[in-house]
Structures are given as C-alpha cells and as structure tokens.
Amino acid sequence: MHALQYELTLPADYDTGIIRDRVTRVGHLLDDWDGLGLKTYLLRERGVHGSPVNQYAPFYLWNTMEGMNRFLWGGAFQGLVDDFGRPAARQWSGLAYEEGAATDAPAAFAVRRREPVPDGAELSGLMADAVRETRRIAEADGAVLAATAVDTARWELVRFSLWAHGAPKADGDVFQVLHMSAPGRDRLPRGRQW
Incomplete structure (x- = not known):
C-alpha cells in the first residue's frame, strides 16, 4: 500500500461550490482505475469542523506503484495541474490498513493527522504502536476504515480514517468526503504492511 495526498489551499472567500461541481463532474473518472485502492475527494471549509482554511485535498491509497504512476504521468493528473497549478504531491509508505466497524456505510467525513516520528525513537516499537x-481507530463506532503510513524523508506518520456519521472518533484535520472511488479497496492488504 502506498498513500498520496496533495492540498490546494484556496482563498478565504473562495466559492467551494466550484470544487463540489468539479467533483460531481470528474469524480467518477477514477471509479475503475487499475491499481487504485481508493481515492477520497476531500474538502475543508473555513469555519466548518474547526478548519482555518478552505482546502481541496484528495487522499489516495494505492495498491500498485504502476497505477499511481499512470495517474500522475499518464495524463489524468494534468487536468488538476491545468486548473490549479502543480501542487506538491506528498507520498507515504504503508504501515497498516484496517476495514472499520462501519465498513459498508458511505463515508461522510475523513480525518487526517500528520505527526513527526520523534528523534531517537525506537522505530520497530513505534511502528508496532x-x-x-x-486497529483501535478502525474498531470505533462509525469508522469506515483506518490507515497509517510513513514518509521516511521527513520522518512523519500520517494517520487517515473515514467515518460514516457523527463526530469522528480520531484526532486531526476533519474533511468532508465529496466522493470516493474505490475500485481496489477490497485488495488493499489488511493489517501490518511488513
């Protein structure tokens, strides 16, 4: 498993209806993308769920590097680049993935939390934690799924979870899920990734 996310931080007075319309228009294009576990089309709106910004920030879990590379270099990503400029696309290596207690429910919210790997930390113990x-997040009421990955260039963990309803039971930035393409979700490897 490989995680990818880019963020488009938008002006405070930006009409987020433009993003909603875009997702309605193009969101289905990855519904059958080979190599994609899932893509969530995520939106934060300033003042909603504590967000200080308007931000469009799709989050991906890939089953194959080939699928991700075909998305980035084969033309699909170019549409976003043409419309908004080329964002930094962050990448993380998978550590763990679990289906949630509400696995069959549609995802309404996503929570993303990035945190540094502390200097001097014993890596095997930290990664086991x-x-x-x-697993604990995935077992919470309302959890659709949970994943954790690590960026070894920045030594940063990213924790990502999807929630069906109510207040998410995980800490981090809360996003609205506008659409989810999940052609290979059933093939994402469960549990520990090593």
Missing part, C-alpha cells in the same frame, strides 16, 4: 492504533 502505529499498527495497534490503526
């Missing part, structure tokens, strides 16, 4: 935390 991250796997256990992923």
